[in-house]
Amino acid sequence: MTMTTLEKPESRRTKLRTSQAQTRVIAVANQKGGVGKTDLAVNLSCQFAAAGKRVLLIDMDPQANATDYLVSPETPIEKSTADLLIDDSISLEDILIKDCRENLDVAPADGDLSACQIRLANDINMQFKLKKKLKEMKESNGYDYVFIDTPPSLGILTVNTLTASTDVLIPVQTQYFAMDGVVQLLETVRKVKEDINPELSVMGAVLTMYDRRTILSREVASRVRHEFNDGTVYSTVIPVNIRLAEAPSYHKSIFEYDSGCNGAKAYGALSEEILSCLED
Ligand SMILES: Nc1ncnc2c1ncn2[C@@H]1O[C@H](COP(=O)(O)OP(=O)(O)OP(=O)(O)O)[C@@H](O)[C@H]1O
């Protein structure tokens, strides 16, 4: 678990001074699968919205887990992020599920995003598709925060997301091999920042699926904090919590499903911690 190539992420406060007025576009990314990206993107979106922020959640994963998490199967999805990326005439407004929750709109995904990657591969502007659509969105000034859920890869969908984002939030599962892939992700962030999107910075990492009963969780947490440098791993950790595993099948955020459980309490604390860093 060595991170010799890891660049020290930028201070969150430095970032704040330069971009306070603009909508923060937060990519939730980690190329490792099953680390809690979707859980984080969905529950932070819901909690930010509950705190009175205007939030847009964009699903850029062909698995469409974030969409499935929040949108009931009865809600028809007529257009998705696949249509958005492929068809120049389709705008973000055209695909939105508005008021999915109070203050929260969702740009849904579906399986077509898989095929979309192949079609995009031949397009010279392939990495700019999402950025362009976000820029063109008439309502963009109305959103305080945009969260983007990404797939477990560093392919074109994640690069599109990083190109369109101001910040990257990295969930790190508190398990052995936790840092697998993080070095490559940070290298990709560095390249996107250097070549395409100078605004981009790493806002921090969140330790997920933390099991306080195990020595392994404690050891991994302290090693991850060390590897990331102090101040860039949020102090709130998301515990392993069965209610968090159950909530998606009810299409409810953790706050709707069981507001008193440890998972909901952790997400409440994490939202407060992140919001106070962003808006202090
Ligand atoms: N803190 C937690 N405690 C227990 N289960 C969790 C927790 N966080 C997420 N899960 C469950 O673990 C699984 C993986 O989580 P999630 O889908 O958020 O990961 P992901 O990184 O988005 O996965 P993928 O890479 O496939 O997109 C899901 O079934 C989810 O409900």
Ligand SMILES: [Mg+2]
């Ligand atoms: Mg996911």
